[in-house]
Amino acid sequence: MEVEGMSGIEKKAAAMAAAEEEEVGRKAAAAGDVGLKELSRKLNDFAKERDWEQYHSPRNLLLAMIAEVGELSELFMWKGEVHKGLADWDDAEKEHLGEELADVLLYLVRLSDICGVDLGDAATRKIVKNAVKYPAPSKEDA
Amino acid sequence: MEVEGMSGIEKKAAAMAAAEEEEVGRKAAAAGDVGLKELSRKLNDFAKERDWEQYHSPRNLLLAMIAEVGELSELFMWKGEVHKGLADWDDAEKEHLGEELADVLLYLVRLSDICGVDLGDAATRKIVKNAVKYPAPSKEDA
Amino acid sequence: MEVEGMSGIEKKAAAMAAAEEEEVGRKAAAAGDVGLKELSRKLNDFAKERDWEQYHSPRNLLLAMIAEVGELSELFMWKGEVHKGLADWDDAEKEHLGEELADVLLYLVRLSDICGVDLGDAATRKIVKNAVKYPAPSKEDA
Amino acid sequence: MEVEGMSGIEKKAAAMAAAEEEEVGRKAAAAGDVGLKELSRKLNDFAKERDWEQYHSPRNLLLAMIAEVGELSELFMWKGEVHKGLADWDDAEKEHLGEELADVLLYLVRLSDICGVDLGDAATRKIVKNAVKYPAPSKEDA
Numbered sequence: 001m002e003v004e005g006m007s008g009i010e011k012k013a014a015a016m017a018a019a020e021e022e023e024v025g026r027k028a029a030a031a032g033d034v035g036l037k038e039l040s041r042k043l044n045d046f047a048k049e050r051d052w053e054q055y056h057s058p059r060n061l062l063l064a065m066i067a068e069v070g071e072l073s074e075l076f077m078w079k080g081e082v083h084k085g086l087a088d089w090d091d092a093e094k095e096h097l098g099e100e101l102a103d104v105l106l107y108l109v110r111l112s113d114i115c116g117v118d119l120g121d122a123a124t125r126k127i128v129k130n131a132v133k134y135p136a137p138s139k140e141d142a
Numbered sequence: 143m144e145v146e147g148m149s150g151i152e153k154k155a156a157a158m159a160a161a162e163e164e165e166v167g168r169k170a171a172a173a174g175d176v177g178l179k180e181l182s183r184k185l186n187d188f189a190k191e192r193d194w195e196q197y198h199s200p201r202n203l204l205l206a207m208i209a210e211v212g213e214l215s216e217l218f219m220w221k222g223e224v225h226k227g228l229a230d231w232d233d234a235e236k237e238h239l240g241e242e243l244a245d246v247l248l249y250l251v252r253l254s255d256i257c258g259v260d261l262g263d264a265a266t267r268k269i270v271k272n273a274v275k276y277p278a279p280s281k282e283d284a
Numbered sequence: 285m286e287v288e289g290m291s292g293i294e295k296k297a298a299a300m301a302a303a304e305e306e307e308v309g310r311k312a313a314a315a316g317d318v319g320l321k322e323l324s325r326k327l328n329d330f331a332k333e334r335d336w337e338q339y340h341s342p343r344n345l346l347l348a349m350i351a352e353v354g355e356l357s358e359l360f361m362w363k364g365e366v367h368k369g370l371a372d373w374d375d376a377e378k379e380h381l382g383e384e385l386a387d388v389l390l391y392l393v394r395l396s397d398i399c400g401v402d403l404g405d406a407a408t409r410k411i412v413k414n415a416v417k418y419p420a421p422s423k424e425d426a
Numbered sequence: 427m428e429v430e431g432m433s434g435i436e437k438k439a440a441a442m443a444a445a446e447e448e449e450v451g452r453k454a455a456a457a458g459d460v461g462l463k464e465l466s467r468k469l470n471d472f473a474k475e476r477d478w479e480q481y482h483s484p485r486n487l488l489l490a491m492i493a494e495v496g497e498l499s500e501l502f503m504w505k506g507e508v509h510k511g512l513a514d515w516d517d518a519e520k521e522h523l524g525e526e527l528a529d530v531l532l533y534l535v536r537l538s539d540i541c542g543v544d545l546g547d548a549a550t551r552k553i554v555k556n557a558v559k560y561p562a563p564s565k566e567d568a
Binding site for chain 1: 181198225256258276
């Protein structure tokens with residue numbers, strides 16, 4: 001946070017806002033949800049601490065995400081049709097699947113951040129746009 | 143929510159927990175964050191309202207996500223190296239980028255849900271795992 | 285080859301055509317070219333000999349190809365812009381690249397075959413279609 | 427072809443070799459096969475005539491190929507399991523499929539060429555390597 005030039009009151013307000021946001025994050029986590037900005041911040045810290053920001057250009061991150069999509073596809077490739085809930089997958093496979101899904105998400109969140117896109121906002125707006133494009137029949141037919 | 147067989151007190155507790163979770167969601171949104179479970183719930187409602195659940199098998203959703211990864215790649219394909227922040231992209235391109243990033247996210251969230259994977263939890267654990275695998279130099283060298 | 289009901293002359297003609305085709309394949313190989321049908325036949329024999337045809341459904345092969353595209357992307361992901369000819373890649377990297385490109389091709393050829401698509405013919409027609417869509421300036425401006 | 431410094435005999439030999447190769451290509455095409463080098467040459471001419479070589483860097487071509495993989499996936503995404511031969515696809519869908527398979531191939535061939543990889547050679551060697559890695563049971567068990 002850039003604090004230079006802030007008055008004492010502004011600093012206090014900023015600190016309170018940050019604390020409030022953190023509190024919301026904690027509660028969201030306690031309620032079992034994980035926020036996209038929260039992930040974005042964690043990944044930013046992670047890269048900064050390791051001096052990896054130099055590698056995180058948009059196309060590098062996109063290709064890294066595609067590599068993870070490939071690993072995700074590998075889990076599904078010889079299985080024929082797979083059913084909801086993956087009843088016949090063993091625990092190791094499900095654990096592995098969680099990791100690959102997470103890897104795709106983490107690069108997607110990081111790519112969005114590096115491109116200056118607010119991913120949560122974009123997703124929320126896309127759902128609204130889709131709802132307009134594909135109206136629910138119940139609302140149509142009522 | 144399954145309420146059959148619940149005592150009056152249990153029902154009240156469940157209702158309070160649900161209200162609490164919703165309240166946290168509202169606050170998180172107000173603080174500008176969007177939760178993965180929140181998106182998951184929205185997508186589930188969206189599919190249910192349109193009777194689309196029948197199409198949402200794991201491999202269908204995976205291929206739909208890959209189709210969106212293709213559209214995302216299309217935005218970057220003839221650009222040569224792209225720099226952080228996309229200074230030379232116009233607003234229409236950035237808007238389009240936000241939509242494609244969102245599309246990948248929405249199918250990823252839905253795929254995770256249909257597979258029974260808690261994506262936020264998986265992502266949080268993957269960050270911890272990565273931190274162990276790649277320790278930050280400052281902590282190493284201090 | 286289906287020979288039942290063929291006359292002696294037809295059989296002889298078919299045998300000669302097959303020998304001719306093989307001869308062309310040998311010459312093409314000697315001249316340093318590899319044909320798509322030739323690869324398709326080799327992959328078909330390969331699968332048959334290992335009783336792998338049961339796994340080679342279109343979507344299995346598509347996901348296998350995507351897994352290979354992921355491995356190919358992995359070779360390019362942290363490199364920033366890469367220049368024609370890969371002057372700064374070492375021999376091991378180039379060898380690895382050749383393998384990943386080959387893997388994508390082999391699954392693409394097999395997928396096409398299983399779908400009943402003549403890939404060489406489709407490619408030849410696509411080049412013609414592209415030439416119509418994007419006329420060469422020299423022909424335009426002359 | 428680099429001809430400077432060639433003696434008259436060398437030039438004649440080179441011209442004869444080129445004519446021979448072309449003849450083999452013609453025969454291969456007549457026998458219904460399409461060679462990878464033949465495609466590579468066509469794509470090279472195509473790019474040169476349109477002054478597109480400036481856009482054909484390795485990562486640009488890789489991302490263009492991935493965009494086509496996305497379009498290919500789109501054809502399969504809502505279909506559930508698809509069977510060999512695509513008996514229930516209509517002609518327009520099959521035609522479209524041929525185009526998408528061709529698009530992936532053309533970018534793959536061009537990417538290989540720009541990277542200096544002989545794709546046909548790499549594919550041939552990969553099949554041999556796979557045969558060693560996965561010996562055919564008949565040869566094992568005999």
